[in-house]
Amino acid sequence: MASHNSKATIWDVAAEAGVSITTVSRYMNGTQRVGPAASEAIERAIRKLDYLPNANVRSIKLRQTRTVAIIVPDISNFFLARVCRRVEHLLYQAGYALIIGSTGNNVEKEHRCIRSMLERRVDGLLISSAGQNNDLLRRAAADGLPMVLFESPQPDLGGVDYVLEDNRANARLITRTVLEHGHRKISFLKGFAHSTLAEERWLGFCDALAEAGLAPEDALVWENCRDRTDCAPVLEALRRQPGLFTAVIASTPEQMKFLVMEARRQKVSIPGQLSLTGFGIEDYTALFPFETTCILSDPLANADALVALILHRMAQARDGENFGEPQRRIIPCRFAQGDSVGRV
Amino acid sequence: MASHNSKATIWDVAAEAGVSITTVSRYMNGTQRVGPAASEAIERAIRKLDYLPNANVRSIKLRQTRTVAIIVPDISNFFLARVCRRVEHLLYQAGYALIIGSTGNNVEKEHRCIRSMLERRVDGLLISSAGQNNDLLRRAAADGLPMVLFESPQPDLGGVDYVLEDNRANARLITRTVLEHGHRKISFLKGFAHSTLAEERWLGFCDALAEAGLAPEDALVWENCRDRTDCAPVLEALRRQPGLFTAVIASTPEQMKFLVMEARRQKVSIPGQLSLTGFGIEDYTALFPFETTCILSDPLANADALVALILHRMAQARDGENFGEPQRRIIPCRFAQGDSVGRV
């Protein structure tokens, strides 16, 4: 079987059609009218040779790749998968392809991902960064690369666009709800240690507690819960020591899911024995065996904002315009009133 | 702010370091020794200029992009998201980047996705095709593009590698289980109309029925169930006409999920009033409020096979070797014995 280097080039098409490569180029891109005779000959040659222009070569003259990159901690995460799907679709409609990098919250991998995207000269970069690579990102931004960050704010990385949710306010709101239901012993599951997203949710929790004259209790705070095995101990503790806490707040949809699974396994009834709330996603938390009271993120709205911003920046970059003020879009979340938080 | 065309080239580095571009190239790629003095000067120049080689330009000389594409109906689908995550990771480790296309089972979009990937000269293509683009795929394969199909077999597209599950046998197995539990009125949810994957599962269902001397009843077969709204009528029918069927088999994990959600909403107890089974995924069906009896697909095993095959083919293509026999890997599924199928 032939190696696929056997691809036809514009020269082959030109020769076959008996015209110059310029004419072929013009025909392909519609940059200029070409005569009907030539058109037909070229069309025939293209079909005969199965000609497909080489986009990489094109990109070097055009100085744009019509590719944007998205870098996220985990594409199989429900929220991010939804974001990616819509971003891919919207960009596709705008004539861009999407390259995805999934970093697993590994700083080293994220670094190499970013580098790789830069070497590929993507026209734009969408990134939910775990942090620690801000110097690299800053340089890229300073170089004029259209870029929008999302999910996790990077306080030391200004001058770029952000798409965020108000995690602190939302965490405060949900915590207040729990307090209003009479709970005083409230457990909190923190997320990935280095994530500013997780940190903000934690701060919002503390805010609400403070407003009620309370303070977080060490014994009720669970660090770095990323896995089902990280979440199991929470319910085990409760069973060992009934009354240790009456409500638990999860700071990610995954944590909620793990808690639901563990609650079933360990036969802890929700909200009977334990109230559960936190951060969810529509169409995900819907599967839980109760109406979930929680803050609902909207992946589609996030994606829409991301695409709107990056397209805008890329247009500016193409036209050599000044970028102007960095944008900061806060995507509102919905407060879902369910029955997973009971009165105490 | 400067346009990001302000990128340094190999010429800039050479000039800054006082050497020729050849030397810089050799230094970057380690293709040949360069003197210590030159090395240091180049290193300094690179840092100073923030030089990042242009991968697209490189690719045209090297005749490889170190990029592979994966095209799937929906990246936010749990199974595919998991597959993509692992494929991305494995390929990344092998030095390849992954471009993802999500087609929404739209033939037109799939076609343009494939074309786009070919124009980008990806070194390999992984695709779960909805069908109907087999001529394009066949030409690509004939051109020597390493390619492996998965999920949905394309009977008219031979000579390429496949990673599949034995859907027909698995559907037969799960149906037989339902029959063995005494069910005779069994409802079946078919999947996306044009999907050969869905078709195979349907055939396996028919096989088992036939073995038991039964035949599918039109009133119990639901076509083209892709959404929650497609699944709701199933349970509504049962409530309108109790005893219409005693068990339901879903042909995709999503259908199972929708049925679970609807069962809760419509207050149909599983397996009390209705037995439920079908095709699931570990860590997904785990969330259901019962132990699910079903066939479990293994996204990781699928991904491993995909990557192993494509890497092998790409190595062959690079070395100009003959491709030899097409491979066909059947990934085994696990039969999960739960309690969602009751005795009748």
Next chain:
DNA sequence: ATGAAAGCGCTAACAC
């Protein structure tokens, strides 16, 4: 160990 120069496949002035 280093450099000059010939491409890779394409686009875009600039001629005609």
Next chain:
DNA sequence: GTGTTAGCGCTTTCAT
């Protein structure tokens, strides 16, 4: 309307 030609930024003979 069409062709000539000079690049785009890089790798790679082939000399030195």
